[in-house]
Amino acid sequence: MPDRLRAWIAWFAGVLGILILGSGLLLDSVMQWRLHLLAGLWLLSLPARRLIGQSGATAHRSLRGLMLMAVLGFAAIGLQLMRNQVTQSEATLRAVASLAQPVAAEQPQPVFPETDPAERTSLGSGRTFPVAINAGARGRILDRNGIVLAETVDGRRTYPNPALGHLIGFQSRLYGTTGLEARFDAQLSGVATLSPTAILEARLLGSSVEQFPADLTLTLDSRLQEAAQQALGERAGAVALLDVPTGAILAMVTYPRFDPNQLVLPEPATQADVDRVQAAWAELNARSDAPLLNRATQGRYPPGSVIKTLTAAAALDSGVLADPMAPVTCPNLLPTEAGAPPVRNAVDNLFRRTGDPSDLVRVYAFSCNTAFAQIGLLLGADRFLEYARRFGLQTVDTRSGPPDLRDIPAEVGTIANEASFLQRPAALADTAFGQGQALVTPLDMAQLAASVANEGRLMRPYLVAEARAGEQVIYQAQPEPLRQVVSPETSRRMLDIMRTSVEIGYAQPIALPGVSIGAKTGTAETPRGVPHSWIIAVAPVEQPRYAIAVIVEYGGEGSRSALPVARQVLAAALGVTP
Amino acid sequence: MTRSAMGRIWCGAALIVLVMVLAACSEPLVEPRAPRTPTAVIDRYNAIVATAEAGEDLLARARAYYDRGNIWFDQQNYTEAIADYDRALALDPSMSRAFHNRGLAHAMLKEYDAALRDYALAIHLDPDYRRAYENRVRLLEELTARTPDETLLQQLADDYGNLARLIPAAEAPYRYRQGLILARLGDRTAAREAFDAAIRARPQHVDALYERALLHYADGDLNAALADLDTALRLSPRAANAYYVRGLIHRAQGDTRGAIADFGQALILQPAYPEALIARAATYAEQGNITAARADLQRLDDLQLDPPLQQAREALRLRIGGSG
Numbered sequence: 058m059p060d061r062l063r064a065w066i067a068w069f070a071g072v073l074g075i076l077i078l079g080s081g082l083l084l085d086s087v088m089q090w091r092l093h094l095l096a097g098l099w100l101l102s103l104p105a106r107r108l109i110g111q112s113g114a115t116a117h118r119s120l121r122g123l124m125l126m127a128v129l130g131f132a133a134i135g136l137q138l139m140r141n142q143v144t145q146s147e148a149t150l151r152a153v154a155s156l157a158q159p160v161a162a163e164q165p166q167p168v169f170p171e172t173d174p175a176e177r178t179s180l181g182s183g184r185t186f187p188v189a190i191n192a193g194a195r196g197r198i199l200d201r202n203g204i205v206l207a208e209t210v211d212g213r214r215t216y217p218n219p220a221l222g223h224l225i226g227f228q229s230r231l232y233g234t235t236g237l238e239a240r241f242d243a244q245l246s247g248v249a250t251l252s253p254t255a256i257l258e259a260r261l262l263g264s265s266v267e268q269f270p271a272d273l274t275l276t277l278d279s280r281l282q283e284a285a286q287q288a289l290g291e292r293a294g295a296v297a298l299l300d301v302p303t304g305a306i307l308a309m310v311t312y313p314r315f316d317p318n319q320l321v322l323p324e325p326a327t328q329a330d331v332d333r334v335q336a337a338w339a340e341l342n343a344r345s346d347a348p349l350l351n352r353a354t355q356g357r358y359p360p361g362s363v364i365k366t367l368t369a370a371a372a373l374d375s376g377v378l379a380d381p382m383a384p385v386t387c388p389n390l391l392p393t394e395a396g397a398p399p400v401r402n403a404v405d406n407l408f409r410r411t412g413d414p415s416d417l418v419r420v421y422a423f424s425c426n427t428a429f430a431q432i433g434l435l436l437g438a439d440r441f442l443e444y445a446r447r448f449g450l451q452t453v454d455t456r457s458g459p460p461d462l463r464d465i466p467a468e469v470g471t472i473a474n475e476a477s478f479l480q481r482p483a484a485l486a487d488t489a490f491g492q493g494q495a496l497v498t499p500l501d502m503a504q505l506a507a508s509v510a511n512e513g514r515l516m517r518p519y520l521v522a523e524a525r526a527g528e529q530v531i532y533q534a535q536p537e538p539l540r541q542v543v544s545p546e547t548s549r550r551m552l553d554i555m556r557t558s559v560e561i562g563y564a565q566p567i568a569l570p571g572v573s574i575g576a577k578t579g580t581a582e583t584p585r586g587v588p589h590s591w592i593i594a595v596a597p598v599e600q601p602r603y604a605i606a607v608i609v610e611y612g613g614e615g616s617r618s619a620l621p622v623a624r625q626v627l628a629a630a631l632g633v634t635p
Numbered sequence: 636m637t638r639s640a641m642g643r644i645w646c647g648a649a650l651i652v653l654v655m656v657l658a659a660c661s662e663p664l665v666e667p668r669a670p671r672t673p674t675a676v677i678d679r680y681n682a683i684v685a686t687a688e689a690g691e692d693l694l695a696r697a698r699a700y701y702d703r704g705n706i707w708f709d710q711q712n713y714t715e716a717i718a719d720y721d722r723a724l725a726l727d728p729s730m731s732r733a734f735h736n737r738g739l740a741h742a743m744l745k746e747y748d749a750a751l752r753d754y755a756l757a758i759h760l761d762p763d764y765r766r767a768y769e770n771r772v773r774l775l776e777e778l779t780a781r782t783p784d785e786t787l788l789q790q791l792a793d794d795y796g797n798l799a800r801l802i803p804a805a806e807a808p809y810r811y812r813q814g815l816i817l818a819r820l821g822d823r824t825a826a827r828e829a830f831d832a833a834i835r836a837r838p839q840h841v842d843a844l845y846e847r848a849l850l851h852y853a854d855g856d857l858n859a860a861l862a863d864l865d866t867a868l869r870l871s872p873r874a875a876n877a878y879y880v881r882g883l884i885h886r887a888q889g890d891t892r893g894a895i896a897d898f899g900q901a902l903i904l905q906p907a908y909p910e911a912l913i914a915r916a917a918t919y920a921e922q923g924n925i926t927a928a929r930a931d932l933q934r935l936d937d938l939q940l941d942p943p944l945q946q947a948r949e950a951l952r953l954r955i956g957g958s959g
Contacts, residue, residue, distance in 0.1 A: 174870040178904065180845035180877050182815050188943035248946065249953045253917045256947035257910055258883065262853040263821075 067104040074100030082140045094136060098129050105129075186263035188256055196245040196270040198225055198237060200279040201307075201522065207238070212324035214238075218279065219316035220286055223351035224309060224465060224520065227317035230326075231334055236465050237273065237521065241532075244271040244524035249531055269526035276305035276522050276534075284629035285310040288622040293610040294590075295352035297503035298626055301601045303536035304507065304516025306462075308626065309500075311356075313348040315341050354460075354467035357496040358608055361579030361615065362424045363591045364497075366505055368432055368489045369421055370551050371444035374513075374543040377435045381550050384414040385432065387425040393434070397483035400430040400490065403580065421554050422562025424578065426490040433489020438479035441489065445472040447542040448505050449515065450497060452476045461539060462500060464520040470497035491579060499606045502593050507604035509551045510575070510595040513543040551575075556598045563616050564592070567624045569633045573598040576623070578615025587611040590618035596627050603630050680706050697726035701733050713740040731760035735767045742774050750774060765801045768794045785820060792816040792825075799832070807837035814846060823850050841867045845877055857884050875905035879914065886918055894918050909938050913947050920955045928955045 074097040081093025102125065109121045195214070198207035207216050207225050214228045226236015234242055243249040247268035259266045285296040285308040298308040319337040322330050341348055350356060372378040378385070387408045391400040402425055411419040411428070420428035433441060442452065449461055450472040460467035472479075473494045479485045487493040500518060508515040517537040524532035543551070555575025558564045564576035575598045579591030590612030595601045605623050612618025628635040680703040687699035704719030720737035723730055738753030754771040758764055775791040778784070795813035799806040814829030827850050833843040844867040851860035864881045868874065882897030898915035901908055916931035932955065935948050 174839055174841045175872065177841060177871040178873050178875060180841050180867055180871060180874045181849070182842070182846065183876075184815075184819070185943075188946070190946065243949070243953050248950060251946065251950040253913050253947040253951040253954070254883065254886065256943055256950065257914055260910075260943055261880065261883070262849060264853065 064107065067107040070100040071104040074098065074103075078136060082136070082143055085144065090140060094133055098133055101132075102129055185260045188259045188266055190247075190251070190256075190266050190268050194247065194268075194270045195228070196247070196272045196524070196526070198245075198273045198275065200275050200277045200282075202279065203274075204279045206275070206277075206279075214321050216317045216321075218282075219318055220310075220314055221277075221282070222315045222317035223311045223349075223353070224275075224277070225317065226465070227320045229320045229334070230322050231331070232320055232338055237275075240464055241273055241521060241524060244526075244532055245273060246270060247526065249524070250526050250529070269529070271524040271526040271531050273524050274522045275520055276300070276303075276307060277309070277520065278307045281308040281626065281630055282310065284308070285622070285626045286312075288625035289607075289609070292612065292618070293346060293352070294608045294612065294619075294622075295356055295499040296622060296626060297353045297499045297606050298630065299503050299507045299518060299604045301507045301510045301595065301604050302516075304504075304518045305522070305534075305536070306518055306520050307603070307630070309351075309353045309520075311350070311352040313344070313346045315348045351465065352608070352610075353499045354462060354465060356498055356608070357468055357470065358498070358589055358591075358610075359492070359581040359583070360495050360497045360502065361491045361581030361589065361591045362426075363502050363505070363577050363579035363593045363606075363615075364488070364491045364495060365421060365424065365429045366509060366551070366555070366577050366593065367444060367448055367450075368429050368436070368441070369417055369554060370509060370543050370547055371436055371441060372417070372432045373550055374444070374547040375436065375440055377432065377440075378417055381417045381554055383417060385417055385420050385428045386414050387411040387420050387423075387428045389427070391427040391430050391486065393430065393483040393486045394481065397481075400427050400486050402426045418554050418557045419561075421577070422558040422560075422564075424563055429490035430486035433485050434482055436489070438476075438485050441485060442472065442476060442479060444542075447515070447540060448508065449501060449539075450495065452478070461504065461515075462518045462520075467500065468498050470501035471495065492582065499608050501606075502591070502608075503604050503606035506577075506593040506595050506606060507601075508542045509548055509555070510598075510601035510604055511548070512545040513541055513548040515539045515542045552595065552598050552601070555595065559594075564594070564620065566616055567592070567594060567620050567627070569596075569624065569628055569631065569635060572596055572627075572631050572633055574627065575601075576620075578620060580614045583611065585611060588613060590620075591615050592619040592623045594623050594627060596631060603627060677703070677706055677710070693726045697723040697730065697733075700726070701730060701736075704733070704736065708736060708740055711743075713743045716740045717744075729760060731757045731764055731767070734760065735764065735770070738767070739770055742770070747774065747778060762797075763801055765798065768798050768801070772798065783819070788816055788820050792820065792829075796829070807833045807840050807843070810836060811840060811843045811846070814843065818846065818850060823854060826850060839870050841871045841874070844870075845874075845880070848877075848880065852880070852884055852887075857888055860884050873904055875901040875908060875911070878904065879908065879911045882911070882914060882918075886914065891918050891922055895922075907938055909935060909940055909944050909948075912938075913944065913951055916951055916955065920951070925955055 077093050077100065078097035081090050081097065084090045084093065105125050109118065109125060195209045197205055200206055206218055206221055207214065216222070216225060216227070222236070224236060226234065226238040228234045228238045238245065247270040249271065250269040251266065255266050258264050281298060285298060289296055289310050289312055291312060293312055296308060296310040297306065299305065300307055320334055322334055373381065387402070389402060389405055389407070393400060407423055407425050408415065410423045411425055415425070415428065445451070450470045452473045452475055453471050454475040456469055456471060460469045473488065478494060479488060484493055488495055504515060504518060515538070517539050519534045521532070522534050523530055552575050555577060556573055559568055559574050559576050563578050567574055567576050574594055574596040576592060576594035581589040581591060583589060588611070590609040591607070592615050593604070593606045595604045605626055607619040607622045609618035609622065624635060684699045684703050687696040690696065700719045700723035704716045704723060707716035707719060717737055717740045720733045720740070723733045724737070734753045734757035738750045738757060741750035741753060751771065751774065754767050757767040761767070772791060772794045775787055775794065779787050779791060792813050795809045795816065799809035799813065802809070810829045810833035814826045814833060817826035817829055827847060830843045830847040830850070833840050834847065844863045848860040848863035848867065851857070851863065861881065861884055864877055864884070868877050868881070871877065878897045878901035882894045882901065885897055886894035895915055895918055898911045898918065901911040902915070912931045912935050916928040916935070919928035919931065932948070932951060940948060
């Protein structure tokens with residue numbers, strides 16, 4: 058290329074570079090400006106490099122090149138600063154102008170940022186009103202006759218009958234809420250009467266929320282409860298009295314027990330009050346006799362001979378025994394399997410009382426272990442387990458679902474730890490007359506008696522009859538049949554058998570004048586040596602209304618400790634003078 | 636490596652440095668806000684005050700104090716500013732701006748009672764003093780957010796009304812704010828009038844339409860509430876809370892199908908909307924559709940709820956059953 062042409066190109070590039078830089082000064086976009094700056098400087102460097110030329114020593118050329126880069130660099134910074142003066146002139150002017158008018162100058166028009174309504178995802182101020190719900194009021198708990206069992210006085214929960222802590226529980230600011238107070242908290246506090254949409258409206262509009270604390274009416278009869286408490290006295294144990302047709306719990310006593318009043322703080326509370334409540338709580342938890350445990354629903358005991366009622370009912374209902382008079386023997390000893398100790402009766406030569414051969418009626422009346430061991434073996438493990446399940450007893454490894462009683466904490470009775478246990482003849486024989494691994498609650502045994510008395514129908518036990526907020530009934534318990542355990546015919550036969558047990562057998566002392574009672578005593582062996590004393594009973598046999606189960610821990614034979622308790626309670630229930 | 640290659644490397648490095656320097660220089664040279672007056676400026680004003688004090692013109696002296704007070708204020712020396720405003724007002728009690736600026740200085744010192752007193756005097760002297768209203772509104776908003784004092788709230792509502800009068804271009808937003816404050820005070824009639832005015836000033840004011848609908852709803856005028864919400868939803872079809880409120884109104888009218896449709900639309904737009912879930916579940920339960928109600932209840936269990944909504948959820952659970 059001719060040298061002259063190169064010179065023209067270089068100078069043309071220089072002019073172009075100046076124009077590009079000049080126009081870039083007015084650009085708003087920073088990126089575009091930088092591109093202009095770099096392009097312009099590169100174009101300007103072309104004539105400069107031509108001026109530097111290719112001649113001379115290398116060192117001289119490098120020095121000149123370095124100087125050229127420095128000049129161009131400073132030019133770039135200078136241009137950048139100059140551009141800032143142009144693009145930020147308004148801010149500069151504002152700053153300078155404000156020096157003359159510090160605070161007295163008028164404000165500009167207010168600016169309210171507006172969003173396109175179509176883009177809005179929420180309208181309004183978004184405010185919510187506080188929802189005021191009176192949580193102080195709490196309903197009362199009444200027995201079936203309207204006697205107050207719990208109420209709030211001057212902001213403090215009080216329990217006029219201090220012996221019902223295991224049922225009613227307590228509402229303590231320190232230790233929470235338990236028992237019926239917890240289970241029916243929504244009704245007692247009135248939350249159950251709250252309308253969810255009323256709360257939403259109150260939150261949105263500031264309207265009021267109506268809340269009506271409800272009174273609970275229990276199935277419990279204070280008179281019978283008192284009778285049961287007196288009958289049991291200060292012996293460890295429990296009483297459960299059921300209304301046969303409905304399953305309603307009429308009385309439920311446990312001992313040792315606790316006074317819920319000692320766990321409630323007054324309002325307002327002093328530090329001394331807190332200390333007192335904490336000391337009471339610590340003492341209750343430290344005691345080895347577990348006063349917080351409701352033995353009637355949570356105490357699990359070996360059933361002893363009362364389980365023979367289950368075995369007998371299963372044998373009759375399944376046809377293993379054709380009728381109560383079918384022949385059954387009552388030997389002193391019954392070998393079951395090699396290596397296992399034979400089944401023996403509690404007393405020798407029991408057959409002299411039962412007869413030999415005997416029948417189901419008499420072996421039940423005199424609680425013959427060897428007879429019921431044989432019946433159990435005749436039933437077989439599967440059939441025995443099936444009837445146990447129908448009565449509400451399961452094996453631990455197949456246990457499922459909650460206990461039948463839902464109103465307060467309760468345990469599920471079990472007939473064995475695992476189903477395979479009963480596959481062994483010795484285990485099946487033992488279980489059938491009341492030993493083995495079975496663990497039941499007094500309520501389980503009261504249900505057993507009640508279902509036998511109720512034409513074979515097992516009812517769900519319950520404690521709360523209704524919850525009423527003013528005139529509005531917000532909860533109403535309905536008697537709920539759980540299942541048909543045995544046929545009505547078997548039920549009738551079992552009632553006869555139980556009545557005969559009272560007429561001629563070990564349960565004879567329970568008899569009351571003018572009333573026919575059916576009963577079965579039980580003596581459950583314990584590791585301590587002294588057995589637990591059991592009894593289950595139903596009355597009147599002709600039209601059963603009451604079913605009762607009593608256990609006296611380490612009370613000896615069933616007829617000795619538990620029977621008098623049951624007799625006293627039934628007498629009170631039936632209005633009979635013992 | 637050849638010399639030309641080395642040269643290119645040097646050129647590249649220099650270019651990078653240049654770009655970095657340029658980037659650094661692209662920051663604004665002047666800060667967006669006005670700079671404070673230089674400290675030395677006060678000397679000039681001291682001189683002006685000295686001259687005025689030597690003269691006989693009391694109003695000129697008051698003006699000099701006022702001007703110097705402004706400089707102190709600008710330098711954040713509020714105590715000195717108040718002292719100069721005091722001097723100015725002692726000489727000329729008609730200086731509404733001195734009252735206002737002193738009020739502002741008191742507000743900066745968190746002397747709120749004194750601030751409110753000065754704003755009131757400034758406005759008393761100049762009932763159209765816009766800036767005094769604006770600053771008092773700012774202060775009242777702050778104070779009532781902390782303590783909902785009824786007197787202050789009423790003052791705030793009145794100030795918004797005055798601002799709406801003084802600035803016709805901003806009438807709609809000021810009337811809307813006035814309506815919110817009046818509704819908060821429980822004066823639903825006055826609040827509705829304020830929202831009416833806001834909507835008159837700007838018919839597409841969807842917030843005012845929504846808030847007016849809430850007032851109609853609270854007063855039991857469900858048809859008027861629905862009309863406002865329909866208009867608001869035509870303008871803002873993505874507003875989930877408007878669908879939710881319309882659902883509540885449909886439900887109150889016994890239109891459970893319409894209610895469920897609206898709650899459903901609110902939940903489409905805002906899936907984690909606990910109020911809409913509770914309302915829809917309650918409506919399903921009333922219809923006897925317990926399965927659908929329980930499904931909504933289950934969704935509620937996955938959400939964090941504040942205490943009133945927790946109570947609503949538990950009340951719902953008691954009605955329809957389901958594990959808690």
